[in-house]
Amino acid sequence: MWGTTQIKQNWANSLTSQTHLDRLEAESIHIMREVAAEAENPVMLYSVGKDSAVMLHLAMKAFYPSIPPFPLMHVDTTWKFREMIEFRDRKAAEIGMDLIVHTNQEGIDDGVGPFTHGSAVHTDVMKTQALKQALDKYKFDVAFGGARRDEEKSRAKERVFSFRTAEHRWDPKNQRPELWNLYNARIHKGESIRCFPISNWTELDIWQYIRREQIEIVPLYYAAKRPVVEWEGSQIMLDDDRVPPELAKTAVEKYVRFRTLGCYPLTGAVESTADTLEDIIQEMLLTTSSERQGRTIDRDQAASMEKKKQEGYF
Amino acid sequence: MSHIDSLIAEDITAYLEAHENKSLLRFITCGSVDDGKSTLIGRLLYDSKMIFEDQLDALERDSKKQGTQGENIDFALLVDGLAAEREQGITIDVAYRFFSTDKRKFIVADTPGHEQYTRNMATGASTADLAILLIDARKGVLTQTRRHSFIASSLGIRKLVLAINKMDLVDYDEAVFKKIERDFLEFAEELSAGIEIQAIPMSALEGSNITGASDKTPWYNGPSLMEYLETVPVDDARISAPFRMPVQWVNRPNLDFRGFSGQIASGTIKPGDRVKTLPSAKETTIERVVVHGGDLDEAVAGQSVTLTFADEVDTSRGDVICIASDPAEVADQFQARVLWMADKDMLPGRRYLLKIGAKTVTATVLDLKFGIDVNTIQDKPAKTLGLNDFGVITLGLDQPIAFDPYDINRETGGFILIDRMTNNTVGLGLIDFALRRAGNIHWQALDVDREALAKQKEQKPAVLWFTGLSGSGKSTIANALQQKLFGLGKHTFVLDGDNVRHGLNRDLGFTDVDRVENIRRVSNVAKLMSDAGLITLVSFISPFRSERRMARNMMVDGEFVEVFVDTPLEVAEQRDVKGLYKRARAGEIKNFTGLDSPYEAPEDPEIQINTVEMTAEEAADQILNWMRERGWFEA
Ligand SMILES: Nc1nc2c(ncn2[C@@H]2O[C@H](COP(=O)(O)OP(=O)(O)OP(=O)(O)O)[C@@H](O)[C@H]2O)c(=O)[nH]1
Ligand SMILES: [Mg+2]
Numbered sequence: 001m002w003g004t005t006q007i008k009q010n011w012a013n014s015l016t017s018q019t020h021l022d023r024l025e026a027e028s029i030h031i032m033r034e035v036a037a038e039a040e041n042p043v044m045l046y047s048v049g050k051d052s053a054v055m056l057h058l059a060m061k062a063f064y065p066s067i068p069p070f071p072l073m074h075v076d077t078t079w080k081f082r083e084m085i086e087f088r089d090r091k092a093a094e095i096g097m098d099l100i101v102h103t104n105q106e107g108i109d110d111g112v113g114p115f116t117h118g119s120a121v122h123t124d125v126m127k128t129q130a131l132k133q134a135l136d137k138y139k140f141d142v143a144f145g146g147a148r149r150d151e152e153k154s155r156a157k158e159r160v161f162s163f164r165t166a167e168h169r170w171d172p173k174n175q176r177p178e179l180w181n182l183y184n185a186r187i188h189k190g191e192s193i194r195c196f197p198i199s200n201w202t203e204l205d206i207w208q209y210i211r212r213e214q215i216e217i218v219p220l221y222y223a224a225k226r227p228v229v230e231w232e233g234s235q236i237m238l239d240d241d242r243v244p245p246e247l248a249k250t251a252v253e254k255y256v257r258f259r260t261l262g263c264y265p266l267t268g269a270v271e272s273t274a275d276t277l278e279d280i281i282q283e284m285l286l287t288t289s290s291e292r293q294g295r296t297i298d299r300d301q302a303a304s305m306e307k308k309k310q311e312g313y314f
Numbered sequence: 315m316s317h318i319d320s321l322i323a324e325d326i327t328a329y330l331e332a333h334e335n336k337s338l339l340r341f342i343t344c345g346s347v348d349d350g351k352s353t354l355i356g357r358l359l360y361d362s363k364m365i366f367e368d369q370l371d372a373l374e375r376d377s378k379k380q381g382t383q384g385e386n387i388d389f390a391l392l393v394d395g396l397a398a399e400r401e402q403g404i405t406i407d408v409a410y411r412f413f414s415t416d417k418r419k420f421i422v423a424d425t426p427g428h429e430q431y432t433r434n435m436a437t438g439a440s441t442a443d444l445a446i447l448l449i450d451a452r453k454g455v456l457t458q459t460r461r462h463s464f465i466a467s468s469l470g471i472r473k474l475v476l477a478i479n480k481m482d483l484v485d486y487d488e489a490v491f492k493k494i495e496r497d498f499l500e501f502a503e504e505l506s507a508g509i510e511i512q513a514i515p516m517s518a519l520e521g522s523n524i525t526g527a528s529d530k531t532p533w534y535n536g537p538s539l540m541e542y543l544e545t546v547p548v549d550d551a552r553i554s555a556p557f558r559m560p561v562q563w564v565n566r567p568n569l570d571f572r573g574f575s576g577q578i579a580s581g582t583i584k585p586g587d588r589v590k591t592l593p594s595a596k597e598t599t600i601e602r603v604v605v606h607g608g609d610l611d612e613a614v615a616g617q618s619v620t621l622t623f624a625d626e627v628d629t630s631r632g633d634v635i636c637i638a639s640d641p642a643e644v645a646d647q648f649q650a651r652v653l654w655m656a657d658k659d660m661l662p663g664r665r666y667l668l669k670i671g672a673k674t675v676t677a678t679v680l681d682l683k684f685g686i687d688v689n690t691i692q693d694k695p696a697k698t699l700g701l702n703d704f705g706v707i708t709l710g711l712d713q714p715i716a717f718d719p720y721d722i723n724r725e726t727g728g729f730i731l732i733d734r735m736t737n738n739t740v741g742l743g744l745i746d747f748a749l750r751r752a753g754n755i756h757w758q759a760l761d762v763d764r765e766a767l768a769k770q771k772e773q774k775p776a777v778l779w780f781t782g783l784s785g786s787g788k789s790t791i792a793n794a795l796q797q798k799l800f801g802l803g804k805h806t807f808v809l810d811g812d813n814v815r816h817g818l819n820r821d822l823g824f825t826d827v828d829r830v831e832n833i834r835r836v837s838n839v840a841k842l843m844s845d846a847g848l849i850t851l852v853s854f855i856s857p858f859r860s861e862r863r864m865a866r867n868m869m870v871d872g873e874f875v876e877v878f879v880d881t882p883l884e885v886a887e888q889r890d891v892k893g894l895y896k897r898a899r900a901g902e903i904k905n906f907t908g909l910d911s912p913y914e915a916p917e918d919p920e921i922q923i924n925t926v927e928m929t930a931e932e933a934a935d936q937i938l939n940w941m942r943e944r945g946w947f948e949a
Contacts, residue, residue, distance in 0.1 A: 018614075018616050018617070019334055019335055019336070019337070019338075020336060020337065020338035020419045021334060022616070022617070023338055023616060025618070026577055026616055026617050026618040027577075029577070029618035030562070030576075030577040030618050033562040033563045033575055033576070033618070034562060034672070036563055037562055037563045037631050037672065060606060061605070061606040061607075062575070062618065063563075063565065063575070064604070064605070064606035064620070065565070065567045065571060065573075065604070066565050066566070066567040067567070149410045149411075149412070150411070150412050152395075153392075153393075153395025153396075153409075154395045154396060155395075156393070156395055156409040156410050156411060157395050157396055157407050157408065157409050157410075172396050172398075172406075172407065173396070173398055173406055173407070175407060175434075176738060176739045177433045177434065177436060177437045177655050177730075177739050177742070178437050178440075178739075179436065179437060179440040179728065179730050179739070179742045180440045180441060180724075180725075180728050181441075181577070182669050182670070182671075182728070182729070182730045184669065184730060184732055184737070184738075184739045186667070186732060186737040187737060188737060199410070200410065200412070200421060202412045204333075204414075208330060208333070208334060211330070212334070278326045278327060278330070279326075281326060281330065282322060282323070282326040285322045285326075285329075286322060286323065287366075306395070306396060306397055307397075
C-alpha cells in the first residue's frame with residue numbers, strides 16, 4: 001500500500017506544496033550531502049533504534065544511486081538487546097556499507113556493567129568514553145547522530161552542526177550562528193563536529209515517516225509477550241542470563257514493547273498490545289508521558305543531559 | 315504528544331492521512347529582553363496540549379525552585395533549557411520547539427532578547443516564515459524591538475505579529491495598545507516594503523487572546539494568536555522564481571552515471587529543460603531528475619534531487635545550475651548588507667571566507683560604505699562594524715560566483731563570512747547588487763596606502779630597534795625573533811651591519827659624524843619598510859641617544875620599539891665572538907664603542923633584555939610576549 005507508486009504520488013502532490021514530511025526529508029538530505037562534501041572523514045553513528053533507521057534510510061536516499069560515502073559505527077556496550085545486534089549486522093550487509101563496531105575494552109576488562117556499577121558509571125564508561133575512544137581512534141571529523149530537538153530541553157538548543165573541542169566538549173553558551181541552510185563545517189585539527197540531520201523531526205514525524213516509507217525497524221518496538229522483571233522502578237526485559245539470578249527469578253511474561261532502544265537493563269518496557277505501526281502511533285499520541293521517561297539516565301540528575309553532552313555524550 | 319483529536323482514538327489511519335498533509339509554518343518569537351517570548355511559547359505548547367504529564371510535573375517543580383512567578387507556573391522554563399538560562403532567568407540561545415494543531419504543524423524558534431545574543435536571534439530568523447515580535451505593554455517600543463524587526467525584515471520575513479504582551483499589567487487598557495501599535499507602525503514605514511503586520515493585545519501569563527478571544531479585551535475584534543498562526547497564508551515565493559540549484563555533491567557511483575545532487579533553491583525543473591551551469595555558463599539539457607524510488611517528471615523548490623545532463627558538461631560542487639532562459643548573475647565584486655556577529659570588529663581590507671550556496675571563496679572587504687542605525691534605519695558613518703552592527707559593504711572575491719540579489723531570491727543571495735583563523739562564523743550578508751560584471755574584471759581601485767599594505771599582510775607594522783654593545787647578542791636575538799615571527803606567518807626583515815654596511819652605507823666609517831649618518835639612513839630604510847607593512851628588526855649598536863630619538867620620531871606613533879640588549883662590557887668582552895674587542899684593545903680598531911667611543915644606554919626602552927640571565931630563545935620569547943600583550947598579533 002505504501003510502495004513506490006504511493007511515494008511518487010506524494011511527490012506529485014508536492015508540486016503545489018510540500019508536506020511537512022517532504023520538507024523535513026529534503027532538509028535532512030541537504031545536511032547529509034553537505035557533510036559528505038565538506039568533511040574529510042565522516043561517520044554515521046548507528047544506534048540501531050528507530051531514529052537511526054530513519055537516518056540510514058535518509059542517507060540511502062541522499063546519495064542514491066551511490067552508496068552513502070561513509071561508514072556506519074556502532075558503539076556496542078555489550079548490553080544491547082540481542083535482537084538489536086542481529087538486526088544491525090543484517091542491515092549493514094544488506095546495504096553494503098562498512099560497519100565499525102567499537103567497544104571499550106578497558107571497561108570490559110574492569111567488568112563494568114549496569115547491574116554491578118549502576119547506570120551512571122556504565123553509561124559513562126561503556127558509552128560516552130567508548131565513543132570518544134572510537135572517534136579518536138579513527139580520527140573522524142564529523143559524526144552524524146540521530147538526536148532530535150524535541151527529545152529534551154538542552155537538545156532543543158543545539159545546532160545542526162554542533163561543534164566539539166579537541167577534548168570533545170560542547171560549549172552551549174558559545175555556539176556558532178547557523179544561518180539559512182549554510183552550514184560552517186570548518187574546524188581545526190583535532191576538533192570535530194556532531195551533525196544532527198534529523199534535528200527538526202518530532203517523534204510523530206519519525207513514526208509517520210517509517211510508515212510512509214515502510215522502513216524496517218527492530219521488532220522490539222512492536223508489542224509481544226516478553227519476560228520482564230522490575231528493576232530500579234522500570235520494567236526491564238530478561239534478554240540474557242546476566243540479570244542477577246535472584247532478580248531473574250521474579251520474571252513474568254507480559255505484553256510489552258519499547259519506545260526507545262538502548263542497553264536492555266536501562267530501557268524500561270511499556271505494557272502494550274500495539275503490534276502494528278498504526279497502533280503504536282495511536283498509543284503514542286494518546287500517551288501522557290514523554291519518550292525519554294523510559295531512559296534511566298535522564299532522570300539521574302537535573303540538567304543531566306546538558307552536563308553529559310558537555311562531557312562528550314552524544 | 316499532540317493536541318487531543320478525537321480522530322486519533324476513533325480512526326488513526328484517517329488522522330494520519332490528515333496530519334501528513336498539513337502544511338508547515340516556521341516562526342520565531344523575538345523582541346526585547348523580558349518581554350515574555352519564552353513565556354508565550356511555553357503557553358502555546360501548554361495550550362495546544364503538547365506537554366506530557368511527566369514534563370508538567372517537572373515544570374511545576376522547577377517553577378517553585380527557579381521560576382519568576384512565585385508559586386505559579388513559569389512557562390518560560392519549558393523553553394529555557396540551558397542551566398545558565400534557568401539560573402539567570404533569561405534566554406541565551408535559540409530553542410526550537412514543535413507543535414501541531416488540527417490545521418497546521420509548527421516549528422517555532424524562541425530567540426533571546428538580550429542584545430549580547432542578537433546573533434542567535436538572527437540564527438532563528440533566517441529560517442522563519444513569520445515573526446512574533448513581543449512588546450511589554452508597560453515599556454512600549456524599545457531599541458531592541460526595532461533591531462529585531464529590522465533584522466527580521468532584512469532577512470526577508472514578510473509576516474509580523476506585533477504581540478503587545480503583559481496587558482494584564484496595564485489593566486487591558488485599549489489606549490496603551492493603540493499607542494504602541496501606532497508607534498510601531500510609524501517606525502515600520504522605514505522597514506522593507508510589503509510587510510504585513512497584525513497587532514494583537516495579549517497576556518502570555520494569563521493566556522489572553524492566545525488560543526481564543528479574551529473577554530478582557532472586548533474592544534479587540536481581531537484574531538487570537540493561534541487563529542492567526544493557523545490561517546495566515548504562507549505562499550512559497552521560491553516556487554515561482556526561476557530555477558536555481560547549487561550543486562552540493564557530484565554523484566558518481568560508476569562510470570555510467572554522473573549526476574549532480576542538490577536541493578532546489580527556487581523554481582521547477584523537468585527532463586528536457588535547457589539549463590546553464592554557472593559560473594562557467596555552459597548550456598545543456600536535463601536528462602533525468604533522479605530520486606530514490608524512481609525518476610520524477612518534475613521537481614520543485616525545496617526538494618533534494620539529483621540531476622543528470624544530456625551532454626558531458628564539466629560541473630562541480632559549488633556551481634549553480636540555472637534555467638538557461640533566466641540565469642543568475644555572475645560577479646566577483648558586489649555590494650551587500652552585513653550583520654556582524656563577532657566580538658572582533660570587521661575592518662575594511664580584511665579577508666574572510668565567504669560561503670554562499672555550496673561554494674566557499676575568499677572575500678576581501680573593500681569598503682565599509684556606512685553603518686545602519688537600527689533605531690532610525692538611517693545610514694550613519696562608520697569605520698568598523700562591531701558585534702551586532704549592521705552596515706553596507708563592498709566585497710571583492712578571489713573568483714566569480716553565481717548569485718541573485720537577496721531581495722529577489724533568499725536562497726541564492728545570502729552568505730556567511732567565516733574567520734580564517736578561528737573558523738567561526740562572524741557575519742551574515744545579503745547581496746544587493748554586483749559592482750560590475752566579472753567579464754570586465756579589474757579590481758576596483760583600492761587605495762593602496764600603508765594601511766592597505768599592512769592589512770594585506772594581516773599584521774601591524776613595527777620597527778624593533780635593537781641597541782647594545784658590540785657582541786651583546788643583538789643579532790642573535792633578532793634572528794631568533796625573526797624565526798618565531800615567521801612561524802606565526804608574519805612578514806619581517808632584519809637590517810643589520812651585514813646587509814647595510816656592505817652596500818647602502820659602504821661609504822661610511824666609524825667617526826661620530828659617520829655613525830650619525832649611518833643611523834639616519836638605516837632609520838629611513840626602516841621607515842619605508844614599515845610603510846610597506848613589514849615588521850622590521852634593526853640590529854645596530856646605535857650608541858647615541860639622540861640618534862635613536864631621531865629614529866623614534868621618524869616612525870609612526872607606537873610602531874617604534876626600543877629593545878635594549880643589556881650586556882655589561884665585561885661580559886661582551888669576555889664573549890668576544892668576533893674577536894673585535896681583542897683587536898680594539900690591541901689598537902687595531904679605532905673608535906670602538908665601549909672602549910674609546912661612548913655607549914649611551916637607553917633611559918626608557920620599551921624592552922630591556924638581560925642577556926646574562928637568559929638565552930637568546932628566551933629573550934625572543936620575552937619580546938614576542940611583549941608584542942602579544944599589546945595586541946600586535948590580533949590583526
Ligand atoms: N504579568 C505578566 N508577566 C509576564 C507576561 N509574560 C511574561 N511575563 C513575565 O515576564 C518575565 C520575562 O519573561 P520571559 O518569557 O522569560 O521573557 P523573554 O522575552 O523570553 O526574555 P529573554 O528571552 O531573556 O529576552 C517572566 O517573569 C515572565 O513570567 C504577561 O503576559 N504578564
Ligand atoms: Mg526568553
